[in-house]
Amino acid sequence: MKAEDDEKEFLESYDPSIYDRPSVAVDILPFTQETGRLKIIMVKRGKPPFKDAWALPGGFMRINESADEAAMRELEEETGMKASRIEQLYTFSDPGRDPRMRVLSVAYLCIIAEGPISLAAGTDASEAEVFTVADRNPLELISTSGAVIHEDNLAFDHAEIIRTALARMEGKAWYTDIAFAFLRDRESFTYKELMYAFEAVLGKPQVPSNFRRKVNGIWRIEPTGKYGPQSGLRIPELFRFAGRNEK
Amino acid sequence: MKAEDDEKEFLESYDPSIYDRPSVAVDILPFTQETGRLKIIMVKRGKPPFKDAWALPGGFMRINESADEAAMRELEEETGMKASRIEQLYTFSDPGRDPRMRVLSVAYLCIIAEGPISLAAGTDASEAEVFTVADRNPLELISTSGAVIHEDNLAFDHAEIIRTALARMEGKAWYTDIAFAFLRDRESFTYKELMYAFEAVLGKPQVPSNFRRKVNGIWRIEPTGKYGPQSGLRIPELFRFAGRNEK
DNA sequence: CGAATAGTGTCTCTCAGACATTATATG
């Protein structure tokens, strides 16, 4: 990143053995959503350390790809899903966070659009599972079978990473279009579906009228002229995301 | 960070040559402040690429230190200054951002408390200089000698990194105590000095009465009972930072 | 018409921004 004198310093202070550079990995936080409830996909560890504990998907960065590319690749390799949006979260670099070796890890927040979740078979994904985020502080996850996972039972420092991600998402909910990434289709959605997406991000229920007013104050939500499937009785209007309001 | 299968994958996809792991560096953004004007310390490059251009200080991470520790060490080595606060900003990983080699760089926002700036001699610091942030978009820096540096003339992608840092600082101004890190002394300051710190962070002038009201609504600013040096005629009261208001 | 979901309107309180006023020190 900088001067040659850094390179000089580098050559002086490093032994040219491979073990003198940290490995670089990416940790993936794959979030999705269903009727306002936030979900996260995790994988079960097959070997020590933390054997049988649930962990974030992830893997090592390759030499010719960026961290963003590594995150997208690992997400698909380990879960079979594609993200509608990824965002770098934080880099964890504490020596000793992995007891086996020196690993520096770049964490990525990934959002998977609502839809059928089919964790690909035949790969590591056979170990993957979707959890509902039931509580945020302390963290509490619930598996599809109903089992409750407390944050103390997650591998490594992954509970802390997840809490960091949740805080970041909440903070960005109204200032970025992050919640829209949870929508099945940005070109066609009802206000109720949009409200579900925001509720998943914010972690608390919204009041429909106030929600509508606030969203309309920030973003352009254009009517498509079409009408959605009646989940109840009155048929809801379908809208399209059209960017931020000019202020 | 994760499963042994990742390690297996690591062993499969990596050639055990040292060049197959990226080097890991830290980039430092050392900010300070004077009468509401934000300043940044940069170093002049002595060799290509970008010879003679101004760049952020930084250097390679050592194998037994965290990125935070590397940031603090490099700041002191290259500028002779100590930060009152550091905060990880973003990790830049694009292959090819450094034309010489594969370098992954973790950028750190560092805040140096207001006070005498003595860039240490005898080290790389002889090349360091303080710039005033005159404009933020596009970025424009002014050296002590009055020379104007446009963002296009900075080395590497450092202009983008600085703009990212400025946006982050502004965003955190009211939600964290980041502005207080610019104070010479958290235990004794006037409201005017505090306002200068916030003006440096926010990049625009504040109205004293409104500023006081807003600050008091968020933080506990306790009177010390002492009175500061009269910069003008009436003698200002001195205050102490006492944390966030319980809400 | 009753019930269930979709969508609109209204009231109040808080707070940011603009600006006016009072207080304290000095020559």
Add this chain to the structure above:
DNA sequence: CATATAATGTCTGAGAGACACTATTCG
């Protein structure tokens, strides 16, 4: 008492939260 800085007070408009009301569809 004129002046310069420090500190407080007042007015207004925008927006968030709570909640009541209207609209559409079905049996």
